[in-house]
Amino acid sequence: MRQPLARELHDLLERGRDRQLRLAVTGLSRSGKTAFLTSLVNQLRHAGLEARLDLLPVAREGRLLGARRVNQQDLGVPRFPYDQAMAALDATPPHWPEPTRGISELRLTIRYRPTRRGLLGGETRELALDLFDYPGEWLLDLPLLEHDYPSWSLAQQPARGHERAALFTDWLAAAAELDPAAAADEGQLAELAERYAEGLRAAREAGFADLQPGRFLLPGELAGAPVLQFFPLPGIEGAERAALDRLPPESNYATLAKRFRHYQQHIVRPFYRDHFRRFDRQIVLVDLLGALNAGPERFEDLSRALANLMQSFDYGKRSLLSRLFAPRIDRLAIAATKADHVTPEQHGRLVALLEALLAEPLKDLRFADVPVRALSLAAIRATESREVSHQGRRSPALRGTDLSGEEQLLFPGEVPDRLPDAAFWARQGFDFPAFRPAPREGGALLHIRMDAALDWLIGDKLQ
Amino acid sequence: MRQPLARELHDLLERGRDRQLRLAVTGLSRSGKTAFLTSLVNQLRHAGLEARLDLLPVAREGRLLGARRVNQQDLGVPRFPYDQAMAALDATPPHWPEPTRGISELRLTIRYRPTRRGLLGGETRELALDLFDYPGEWLLDLPLLEHDYPSWSLAQQPARGHERAALFTDWLAAAAELDPAAAADEGQLAELAERYAEGLRAAREAGFADLQPGRFLLPGELAGAPVLQFFPLPGIEGAERAALDRLPPESNYATLAKRFRHYQQHIVRPFYRDHFRRFDRQIVLVDLLGALNAGPERFEDLSRALANLMQSFDYGKRSLLSRLFAPRIDRLAIAATKADHVTPEQHGRLVALLEALLAEPLKDLRFADVPVRALSLAAIRATESREVSHQGRRSPALRGTDLSGEEQLLFPGEVPDRLPDAAFWARQGFDFPAFRPAPREGGALLHIRMDAALDWLIGDKLQ
Numbered sequence: 062m063r064q065p066l067a068r069e070l071h072d073l074l075e076r077g078r079d080r081q082l083r084l085a086v087t088g089l090s091r092s093g094k095t096a097f098l099t100s101l102v103n104q105l106r107h108a109g110l111e112a113r114l115d116l117l118p119v120a121r122e123g124r125l126l127g128a129r130r131v132n133q134q135d136l137g138v139p140r141f142p143y144d145q146a147m148a149a150l151d152a153t154p155p156h157w158p159e160p161t162r163g164i165s166e167l168r169l170t171i172r173y174r175p176t177r178r179g180l181l182g183g184e185t186r187e188l189a190l191d192l193f194d195y196p197g198e199w200l201l202d203l204p205l206l207e208h209d210y211p212s213w214s215l216a217q218q219p220a221r222g223h224e225r226a227a228l229f230t231d232w233l234a235a236a237a238e239l240d241p242a243a244a245a246d247e248g249q250l251a252e253l254a255e256r257y258a259e260g261l262r263a264a265r266e267a268g269f270a271d272l273q274p275g276r277f278l279l280p281g282e283l284a285g286a287p288v289l290q291f292f293p294l295p296g297i298e299g300a301e302r303a304a305l306d307r308l309p310p311e312s313n314y315a316t317l318a319k320r321f322r323h324y325q326q327h328i329v330r331p332f333y334r335d336h337f338r339r340f341d342r343q344i345v346l347v348d349l350l351g352a353l354n355a356g357p358e359r360f361e362d363l364s365r366a367l368a369n370l371m372q373s374f375d376y377g378k379r380s381l382l383s384r385l386f387a388p389r390i391d392r393l394a395i396a397a398t399k400a401d402h403v404t405p406e407q408h409g410r411l412v413a414l415l416e417a418l419l420a421e422p423l424k425d426l427r428f429a430d431v432p433v434r435a436l437s438l439a440a441i442r443a444t445e446s447r448e449v450s451h452q453g454r455r456s457p458a459l460r461g462t463d464l465s466g467e468e469q470l471l472f473p474g475e476v477p478d479r480l481p482d483a484a485f486w487a488r489q490g491f492d493f494p495a496f497r498p499a500p501r502e503g504g505a506l507l508h509i510r511m512d513a514a515l516d517w518l519i520g521d522k523l524q
Numbered sequence: 525m526r527q528p529l530a531r532e533l534h535d536l537l538e539r540g541r542d543r544q545l546r547l548a549v550t551g552l553s554r555s556g557k558t559a560f561l562t563s564l565v566n567q568l569r570h571a572g573l574e575a576r577l578d579l580l581p582v583a584r585e586g587r588l589l590g591a592r593r594v595n596q597q598d599l600g601v602p603r604f605p606y607d608q609a610m611a612a613l614d615a616t617p618p619h620w621p622e623p624t625r626g627i628s629e630l631r632l633t634i635r636y637r638p639t640r641r642g643l644l645g646g647e648t649r650e651l652a653l654d655l656f657d658y659p660g661e662w663l664l665d666l667p668l669l670e671h672d673y674p675s676w677s678l679a680q681q682p683a684r685g686h687e688r689a690a691l692f693t694d695w696l697a698a699a700a701e702l703d704p705a706a707a708a709d710e711g712q713l714a715e716l717a718e719r720y721a722e723g724l725r726a727a728r729e730a731g732f733a734d735l736q737p738g739r740f741l742l743p744g745e746l747a748g749a750p751v752l753q754f755f756p757l758p759g760i761e762g763a764e765r766a767a768l769d770r771l772p773p774e775s776n777y778a779t780l781a782k783r784f785r786h787y788q789q790h791i792v793r794p795f796y797r798d799h800f801r802r803f804d805r806q807i808v809l810v811d812l813l814g815a816l817n818a819g820p821e822r823f824e825d826l827s828r829a830l831a832n833l834m835q836s837f838d839y840g841k842r843s844l845l846s847r848l849f850a851p852r853i854d855r856l857a858i859a860a861t862k863a864d865h866v867t868p869e870q871h872g873r874l875v876a877l878l879e880a881l882l883a884e885p886l887k888d889l890r891f892a893d894v895p896v897r898a899l900s901l902a903a904i905r906a907t908e909s910r911e912v913s914h915q916g917r918r919s920p921a922l923r924g925t926d927l928s929g930e931e932q933l934l935f936p937g938e939v940p941d942r943l944p945d946a947a948f949w950a951r952q953g954f955d956f957p958a959f960r961p962a963p964r965e966g967g968a969l970l971h972i973r974m975d976a977a978l979d980w981l982i983g984d985k986l987q
Contacts, residue, residue: 132710132750132779136786139748144711163745247595248607282626282744285602287595316595323599 088346371422551809834885
């Protein structure tokens, strides 16, 4: 959706005066985006009242007066369903909010007292905080912009573990028969593309995350359109590039290549152009515990997916993104979510594991001088931390209600503080439990380190 | 989706040589669009073989060689699901195809021999026929472009029958409380808009058709976006226009008016700009029998909806459409569908009723010199016509299988040949039966007057 010039100008002025900040929340599906955004709005709404935000100086110092929801600016972007999420948490029994699909938005006006008062004292200021929530899967398509069709086909081929490959055997058997030079049959391409999409869907169901093209998983109004009917061409490594490029426009190869280019132009680019390049700050959420539960092949896959995803924040001067879209995100947070699902003394290990998992992208970001911080948090705390005595020794435990409604008092296990290797996996399986939200008693949502995340993401704008 | 200039130019050249024709099919939901397009493709595929197309000269004269599906040009438009539709008709028992949602497309290359042979004889020519299918509901939004927000609010107010009004009482009671001058609360507007959309959905369920804004009924990816969160402002007739326009931008009135404008610009216009203005020919399908079954208030409503819809084809020089989009549709057909659901001697009355229902729009079209033809047809014939003897008198009857699978032999009733008035409705209720498709025996789909429709829509391009 194009932005009228007048609004761009208005945005620019507001930003120049530090009155407007666009904060984006992302993460792969089930990473906890909806819970995070719900809690963020909830904490700021209750700021100055019941919210516990001691790690956020403006709140600790009593300068944060609160926040009000106001009309968002992008009329064509769905509104983040905060009320529905709160209703889910307030239900009997409480349940986790429905995940959002696609992008959504919500605008808050935050009122606060600046640290330096004006001559008249009692002065208050306002910050317009635009919050965005979008699927991390969309960022997985960025690397696709660096490819043309043959190089993308090649890049999609390396064997990626047996379990994952097994989900694509059906497609591969059929696609291997396709003659790149033959005249394209739209029905046949549609069927092959559908089998490829089935493979992607099965892989997502099975817990894999590094899936391209992302739109195949959420086609929306484009279901059945040729732009979503392509796939990597198998066996392309043997073919001579120049020979492929000489194939006539009605050939299978040329048809698939054309659709790939259309996907780049009309699906991938518009998100970066219309949304991404306008974000000021970003937090990326990662469900590390879920990945540990899912085993080595999926953990490895998550690592690849995150490395891909993080490319969208690497603003080295020569990066594809900088050249294409001149993005302006100037501060980044990476958070391991659901920290309340392990005992508190494990939180440090959770952050260490996150940093180990993202070691390479983090190096690139630091080299590119993008300020980034890793932390662990629980947006909506579902458990209480306890100690239990066993044979005279005191040890940590969690109390919570599991998804089937049973009260539990347990020690969920130890988080590795480095990347688990094969021996580690063989020695130890993970089985972190899932808890449902605790019943609320009014007031702000209980959390772990939402205030630290807020301080890093918006604290400097509230001085 | 923007069309690259090169393609526009290519289109223009092909059209100049009469080698390309873009034919659009529309109608309100349940009017039979999917069946029509399925049959059209099927007849042309079987042309020269089993298809019975005696009313299409190029087929009768043995010059039509057949048609082949080829790759469509618009990669971002879903492909018309012809194979799925045929699979539904070939199932045991056969059932009607799933209705399409939104726009879809399919391209055929038709091969034929021209009437005048070249010097070498035996020459064949090709016509690329692009077929489009889109919801008639989208055309109901055209009149909305002629309004600004206050005039649209007024236009939506006239009482439109008790049954319909009753579906909006909930919304009206809540909306009447809204103070146009008060600062807008996004949550409150979202809730009121949702109630309005509920009213529209209930009205559609109850068989009403004249519903605006059309996108509220098919929100797709815009579900929850502010652009779909407006509604006509009740009680606006008393307010002074100038006073309303002076209200501040954060007021309810100004917020709703802004969303209305956004809807015009970003929802209504793009369809006309990107698709509609590129159609060459159009057929509008009408389910007259269904409307007669539904009773006087819904019949009246259909009449209003069609009058609205037909404005999209009124190319008088001063019409809104001509000014905005310079459309080029140069031939129009209007068809009463499901003619096989009444006995053959009723078909003439069906056309007469259609012409009576559309009397005013047809006058406008003839005045604007847009060639238009009304006809009755059955895209996929579900019944056989029979005669039964009763007490020595022979009378017409239909044999078919109803939706519950029962064989029926019956006289469905008489179609009025003019608009039924109150006395007529009081005297006679209508109860035309619904039939399921007959089992197929290979070959082309059986139809009634598809060949006449084809002759009018594409016959002149096949000479």
